[in-house]
Amino acid sequence: MLSIEKLNVSVGDKKILQNFNLKISKGEVHAIMGPNGSGKSTLSYALAGKDGYVVDGKILFKNENIVDLKADERAQRGIFLAFQYPIEIPGVFMNNFLKTSLNAVRKAKNQKEVDVVEFLSLVKQHAKKLGIKEDQLGRALNVGFSGGEKKRNEVLQMSLLEPDLAILDETDSGLDIDALKTVADGVNALRSPHRSFLIITHYQRLLDYIKPDFVHVMVNGSIVKTGCSKLAQELDKIGYKEFQKAI
Amino acid sequence: MSDNLIQEQIKQDYAYGFVTDIESVRAPKGLNKEVIQFISKQKKEPEWLLEWRLKAFERLQSMTEPNWQKPQYPKIDYQALYYYSAPKNFKEGPKSLDEIDPEIKKTYEKLGIPLNEQKRLAGVAVDAVFDSVSVATTFKKKLEDIGVIFCSISEAVQKHPELVKKYLGSVIPLTDHYFATLNSAVFTDGSFVYIPEGLRCPMELSTYFRINASNTGQFERTLIIADKGSYVSYLEGCTAPMRDENQLHAANVELIALDDAEIKYSTVQNWYPGDKEGKGGIYNFVTKRGICKGKNSKISWTQVETGSAITWKYPSCILQGDNSSGEFYSIAITNNYQKADTGTKMIHLGKNTKSRIISKGISAGHADNTYRGLVSIHQKASNAKNYTQCDSLLVGNLCGAHTVPYIDNKNSTSTTEHEATTSKISEEQLFYCKQRGLNQEEAISLIVNGFCKEVLQQLPMEFAVEAQKLVSISLEGSVG
């Protein structure tokens, strides 16, 4: 599904990712854990194709090097990023945004665009599962949403767009335990042999609900250790200090 | 990086820029008494109107162009312009569709305004003005049957002189300001509407203005009278060919609402804006003013201004009748090197008068966008209320937005409220949209349409969708 080879990413003089390598096969769930500032969000942006980075190396997605593709082209090919800090867009109602987005992706995949009626029934169905109130769908995108509402909204979009690779950047931060469970249920419902996940988190507790196949520790822009889901529990006890020292 | 990104490629294709190849009759070049006499004669006008024009012309000699506005423009040589241009085989007076030059019919078809009544949008009557003359008015008979007068102003001068004489210049006096006075001297055509007492006009009335000839100014005059307890919704649209030189458009529009009457006036202005480097385009210097003369009357202006090199206009309301209300809803979009200085004046004279101003300015490229407004509450206007909201949206870093609200409240029981915001489409917002599969243009269009939704909703249904498309097209390529 995804193969990142010798990826270097910098902004101006600042090198953020250095010699970063990662392989994710179809159906796998990978977790990346690491201290603040280690470059996790930058990795997610580089994968999603945000402008403003100097990128060197290869990102193979479904056997195609996507390094030179624009963000919308990558999204249309099936990459989804749940933002750590979802953006507010005043005046643009959620319903309208979600429908435009869904149809843009469907069009790119040569699927039939959905009409208003189909869309509404689809979105309501997903919203209900995620505990999103219907009136929220009629509000401006993320404007005045609480932290939890914003994060659920990200998961809602992921469920609608059905990506091949979903990257979740600290989707668990700022959630209470009930919200955390709902979000985890949303992710688990999407798990399939054809879909892969890259889950970025600080805390092991999300991984109690979403069992990863692999856990990577990221420090200073590269992966310093890889293990199975047990590694997350160890990290929770000993922290990142050991790894930071090692560098 | 993001700056480059935002400034890249500013391309916009103007779809209405073609020229109709047609022979025309023109007044001699220049501005003088003889030209005014020529225009008046062409139109077989009564003596009083010629005198009125000449009075305006005389007055003009002692006036100078205003210069307080933000957009500056090169000096206009008024003697180098033509003040009257009509298709050659054009006959004044009412005519059937068969009599209209096929070239002109084709022009309107191309513009999406077929003059053939069967092809027209149901429920919309159109007056088509081509350069200096009205070439067709549709659904006239049907409207006449219920007492609505909808015709060119030239025809109204012939057929309803008492109404024209009574109301022409009653809202915009001869002496108002340079461009308004110029218009009074040389106005050529435009629409006339009279809605009889108690009637709710069952159709949208609309005028479509087209400038075709080169070096020609368009000076149209529109007069709308809503008699007691009547209602009318009126829409104007405008386009012009792409030409290298700037063309002057100085219209006067007067609205009169009597007791309990309501006039809703919508404009979708898409004059040629000039090219990407700012060459050519229309100078749109227009005076629009309505008076709520009677009690409980209402005038509502809605405008979507996407065209013109320079737009300079302030559709205003004089709230004279007690309990009358005025509204101004505006979207002004400037791209490339376009400039707009637009807003409104709400003059509260009567008791319990209300006004509401919602202005959405969008600026992209190197463009400049100013909201300028006046809310004036006179001493006797007790319990008057105004609400003003001005929002500006910037696309990129090279454009400008300015808000200049004047408030003058002379009555202690009256209140005014003003809110203003300026925001920018951020790289983060665009990235978020793109991550969800939208391309750059779709993203901008979505954000901008969201930004001006409140105003778009004011447009008559038939035109809201068109306007929404126009908003997107106007900003196409404004961001790389």
Ligand SMILES: Nc1ncnc2c1ncn2[C@@H]1O[C@H](COP(=O)(O)OP(=O)(O)O)[C@@H](O)[C@H]1O
């Ligand atoms: N646009 C940028 N310009 C300069 N430095 C940046 C930029 N983006 C991120 N950084 C820096 O790169 C490092 C990694 O940031 P980030 O990817 O947000 O880390 P994480 O998500 O792991 O907390 C931090 O030191 C941060 O300050």
Ligand SMILES: [Mg+2]
């Ligand atoms: Mg982060």
